Amino acid sequence: MSTIPTEREGINGLDRATLCALPTPLVEAKRLAESLGRTRLFIKRDDLTGLALGGNKPRACEFVMGQAKASGHDVVIAVGPQHSNQLCAIAAAAKKCGMPAILLLLRGDDRVRGNLLLFRILGAEVRFTHVDPANIEEAYDQMEALADHLQKEGARPYKLRYGPLPLVGTAGYVMLMSEMLEQLSLQQSGGAPTGTRHIFVGSGSGLTQAGLILGDKVLGGGCWIHGVMLDGQVEQEEHERNVLKAVETAAALFGHDLSIGADDIRCLPGYGADDAAAETKATEAMKLAARSEGLLLDPVYTAKVMAAMIDQIRAGLIPPQDTVVFYHSGGIPAIFSHCKAEAF
Ligand SMILES: Cc1ncc(COP(=O)(O)O)c(C=O)c1O
Structure with missing residues (x-):
């Protein structure tokens, strides 16, 4: 198992500008967990990365x-x-x-x-x-x-250009994984369940998901990274291929010789659709997060990720002893451009 340095200089000598206030908190969401019938559930607060209104x-x-x-x-x-x-x-x-x-x-x-x-x-x-x-x-x-x-x-x-940021940016998400694993291990030494750790993350360009998968592989975290697909136009298989390619290319760029396969990529389709059903689920997720935890989600990205996480939990797909982390990737400005007041 190799390590990823956490100092501000970044990884493998890559140049890095200091823009964020890190680490962001990993907080336990007890009331949300209770309403979903789980023992422990965490939220990684990257809405608080500290540049403008935060986000991934x-x-x-x-x-x-x-x-x-x-x-x-x-x-x-x-x-x-x-x-x-x-x-x-x-x-x-x-x-x-x-x-x-x-x-x-x-x-x-x-x-x-x-x-x-x-x-x-x-x-x-x-x-x-x-x-x-x-x-x-x-x-x-x-x-x-x-x-x-x-x-x-x-x-x-x-x-x-529009779309994925230059691949070097994935380094930021590899370091996010390192930060999160350290925080989770601190929580778990406090008596949290020891099952598999599931991280729910939005997957648009897929770079955040790719960086998390790579970081997890490099550090041997053993997490399952569930990428909730945010573009309703893209097919699941095509998206999974793109994420795998991003992981492989980033691994080569950062000098990691790893074996990564299609089995390492988990994507959840159906939440990025531009239809009434997806919108209703996202609104329900926003209400639940706000009214149980005082946590604000945005209607375009994070509410859809929360909706997917809720569905997976309610469908019994996450065993009770496993740990669940919701990755809050920001998007707060969309509350003020995309929310319909009457929905709340
Ligand atoms: C708030 C928010 N969450 C998630 C994502 C998806 O991130 P990625 O493009 O790395 O998949 C985006 C992308 O624009 C975003 O703005």
Whole structure:
């Protein structure tokens, strides 16, 4: 079993910017556990990572921006949707690193609230491309043209496409696993059950899940990482293949020689659908978390992950002696752009 250093320098000498306030708490959720008929259930509070309104993305941004800074870039340009948590983290990370951020937004809901409001508060330069998400290549052409222009003026732009962050960001999630395993072992020395540890995590690009799987393998944690699929358009098999590829590529990048197979990848489909049934489940999960633990979830990501976890528990798929961890990946701004008040 190899080890992952926990010092701020990061892993394998990778450059790392200090953006987060770590470790985030791992808290026991007794009232939520009781309402689900379990003995012990934990919440990893990465909504409290400490950059802007927190979330999982700042952990990856520490390594992405570390690399950008080390290679001499001095301005960040990123393409994405109007209400992207990732763009918010990128804008906040750029500012904390002393760089301007230019966001090229795809066509969408352009009411200034939620993340779109945060982009403004953060002082990012927001440009509305009016490009439909289906024609995203046009937005990339605009990004290239802007980067050429800035380069001619002497700047060194760092370009970020929509979708997975650069793979180096996965290092942030490998370190998250190291942090969480240490916290869990402290809890378990206090008498928690010793069964399998199940971690429920949202899986959009799949990088968070990939980093957790890799970290678990490297450290011999023996956890089951359940990736709740957040994009209703993607097939389960295809997504699982993508996550496996990300784990393998990140392992090679970070210098780990591991045997990882399809059996290590567990993805739960059906929660990312854009339909009334998925919305109802997510709303119920938001209510349960808020009313049992005072815990706020967002309707787009974390509520769906909680809904999947609840279903797995209620269906009896997690043995009673096993430990359950809900990974809270943030997304809080969406409460203020996507929630329908009448649902609560
Ligand atoms: C709040 C939140 N949770 C989870 C995810 C999924 O993370 P990943 O893209 O690493 O799978 C995202 C991605 O945008 C997110 O914003």
